[in-house]
Amino acid sequence: xxxxxxxxxxxxxxxxxxxxxxxxxxxxxxxxxxxxxxxxxxxxxxxxxxxxxxxxxxxxxxxxxxxxxxxxxxxxxxxxxxxxxxxxxxxxxxxxxxxxxxxxxxxxxxxxxxxxxx
Amino acid sequence: xxxxxxxxxxxxxxxxxxxxxxxxxxxxxxxxxxxxxxxxxxxxxxxxxxxxxxxxxxxxxxxxxxxxxxxxxxxxxxxxxxxxxxxxxxxxxxxxxxxxxxxxxxxxxxxx
Numbered sequence: 410x411x412x413x414x415x416x417x418x419x420x421x422x423x424x425x426x427x428x429x430x431x432x433x434x435x436x437x438x439x440x441x442x443x444x445x446x447x448x449x450x451x452x453x454x455x456x457x458x459x460x461x462x463x464x465x466x467x468x469x470x471x472x473x474x475x476x477x478x479x480x481x482x483x484x485x486x487x488x489x490x491x492x493x494x495x496x497x498x499x500x501x502x503x504x505x506x507x508x509x510x511x512x513x514x515x516x517x518x519x520x521x522x523x524x525x526x527x
Numbered sequence: 528x529x530x531x532x533x534x535x536x537x538x539x540x541x542x543x544x545x546x547x548x549x550x551x552x553x554x555x556x557x558x559x560x561x562x563x564x565x566x567x568x569x570x571x572x573x574x575x576x577x578x579x580x581x582x583x584x585x586x587x588x589x590x591x592x593x594x595x596x597x598x599x600x601x602x603x604x605x606x607x608x609x610x611x612x613x614x615x616x617x618x619x620x621x622x623x624x625x626x627x628x629x630x631x632x633x634x635x636x637x638x639x
Contacts, residue, residue: 413569442626451631452570452615465626500569513558513577513619516627518569 411435415501415519423527427489430522432501433482439506442516443476443486446498458484459506491526498523531559531616533633541638546603548633550616558619559592559599560627565612570629573601573614608639 414433422428434441442457456466461478469476473492478484488495502516531550540546550559558577562570576583576592576599583590589602603610613634617627 452629454626454628457626502569513575515560515572515575516562516570516617518571520567520569 413501413503413517413519415499415522417522418520419523419525421525421527422491424492425490426526427487428491428495428524428526430486430499430501430524432484432486432519434484434501434503435517436482437505438503438517440504441478441484442500442502442504443484444500444502446500446521447496452500455486493526496524496526531618531628532630533614533616535633536631537634537636539636539638540606542606542608544606544637546606546610546635546637548601548614548635550599550601550630552597552599552616552618554597554620556594556618556620559590560617560619561588561590561599561601562615562617562629563612564615564632570615603635606635606637608637611635611637 416431440459443455444452445455446452455468456476457464458478474488476486498521500518500521502518504516505514531552534549556578558575560575561573563573564570574585574588574590576590578594587604592599613632615629615632617629619627
């Protein structure tokens with residue numbers, strides 16, 4: 410089975426431009442997560458979905474960030490307008506449903522999108 | 528928050544040596560997971576240990592859990608250059624909606 414697929418792998422764009430990151434989770438997984446990784450802040454959870462519904466977006470840094478999951482096999486993370494401080498590696502991960510009331514399923518990560526805002 | 532905190536931040540060893548890294552957390556957990564991240568790649572799940580387990584093995588990996596000290600350790604025996612990566616822990620808490628979060632990780636360099 411294919412793993413989590415993210416595109417593009419690299420994105421370089423100028424400040425003020427709209428950026429769209431894409432993710433295809435593993436088929437059959439119920440949860441989808443978006444993370445941001447920087448040297449300063451480590452790996453931060455931005456938002457996660459359960460069965461295509463956003464559950465917690467408290468990690469989204471600003472209104473410039475938005476995420477959608479129109480169906481079980483596709484999600485996007487959009488930044489508009491982008492700023493240099495948004496430069497980071499953005500990861501998407503998916504997981505099966507929690508089975509016992511506690512998180513005991515591994516998260517499967519894509520290889521990320523390295524975003525550079527000039 | 529229930530974030531796992533790994534230490535040391537960085538570890539440099541020679542091939543063949545053992546590598547030990549630690550994770551501390553703040554409240555009661557149901558399980559704890561360790562992940563590895565190779566440079567330029569996403570995190571990969573290594574092993575899960577439940578709160579009623581004290582030790583777990585997987586190949587050259589040995590994970591221990593001390594719930595009284597709220598800490599876990601990951602031991603990699605007979606390390607190889609290919610073990611060079613960052614290692615993260617994440618905790619699972621009973622209550623359903625809590626999502627494990629990750630710390631900054633331990634950066635391990637194994638010199639050939």
